[in-house]
Amino acid sequence: MALLEIKGLNKSFGGIQAVSDCNISVEKGKITSLIGPNGAGKTTVFNLVTGLLSPDSGEILFEGKKINHLQPHQITRMGISRTFQITRDLQEMTVLENMVVQSQVHGFWDMFGSSMLKEEEERAMDLLSFVGITHLAHEKSKNLSYGQKKLLEFASVLMSEPKLLMLDEPAGGVNPTLLESIIDRIVELNKKGVTILIVEHNMELVMKISDPVICMAYGTVLAQGSPKEIQDNQQVLEAYLGE
Numbered sequence: 001m002a003l004l005e006i007k008g009l010n011k012s013f014g015g016i017q018a019v020s021d022c023n024i025s026v027e028k029g030k031i032t033s034l035i036g037p038n039g040a041g042k043t044t045v046f047n048l049v050t051g052l053l054s055p056d057s058g059e060i061l062f063e064g065k066k067i068n069h070l071q072p073h074q075i076t077r078m079g080i081s082r083t084f085q086i087t088r089d090l091q092e093m094t095v096l097e098n099m100v101v102q103s104q105v106h107g108f109w110d111m112f113g114s115s116m117l118k119e120e121e122e123r124a125m126d127l128l129s130f131v132g133i134t135h136l137a138h139e140k141s142k143n144l145s146y147g148q149k150k151l152l153e154f155a156s157v158l159m160s161e162p163k164l165l166m167l168d169e170p171a172g173g174v175n176p177t178l179l180e181s182i183i184d185r186i187v188e189l190n191k192k193g194v195t196i197l198i199v200e201h202n203m204e205l206v207m208k209i210s211d212p213v214i215c216m217a218y219g220t221v222l223a224q225g226s227p228k229e230i231q232d233n234q235q236v237l238e239a240y241l242g243e
């Protein structure tokens, strides 16, 4: 069953057709990768799905329900979470505060007073432990290294308990040790039932953990298949050579 379905999606910025008649189906339970040369429209697809941009035309369905024109927080509440290519932490806040701020249920728990907030804090600590940075819980976010910020963002988007997790270049600029750790966390989450869509240039990660792989170029889907099929696809090779 398709958890997320994108049908005939279009988005242009001035004269640039960033997404052009794009059709993508993300199957429930899988790890799907979205690859393609710079400027292919991958991040724009993420922005359209998460409600940061609205499409010129086309449909986006999540669990069979149309989500275009919903607000980002409504989309999050439905079960879609995403990370950003450039991490977006709140510099002056601690790691723990960053986690709690991210949580979409914050306002709801507030009504019940601090005892409920405590539950949220515990959940945040569990997730920090999941990514291995509990020791940084009370550190200001601005003091974190690039890699630690990546881990914080990864943990914080899990606060809303997403059904679909969308990762925009989770391995971008990380060292090999951290890459290993990120790969393990993604696989572990997927085993717990979270469906995952990843935009990533690191082919080691893409080929190791995802199936299918979808290749975009010029705003549309060029090819879709198993990692092996995509690696051997002539059109995909040409799209990268033309970058």
Ligand SMILES: Nc1ncnc2c1ncn2[C@@H]1O[C@H](COP(=O)(O)OP(=O)(O)O)[C@@H](O)[C@H]1O
Pocket (backbone or CB within 6 Å): 013, 016, 017, 018, 036, 037, 038, 039, 040, 041, 042, 043, 044, 045
């Ligand atoms: N907010 C924007 N305003 C103008 N042009 C944009 C904007 N976002 C993306 N684009 C353009 O849309 C195209 C696709 O970009 P993007 O989705 O970021 O590609 P990718 O993530 O695959 O590298 C590029 O030509 C980019 O310059």
Ligand SMILES: [Mg+2]
Pocket (backbone or CB within 6 Å): 042, 043, 044, 085
């Ligand atoms: Mg991008």
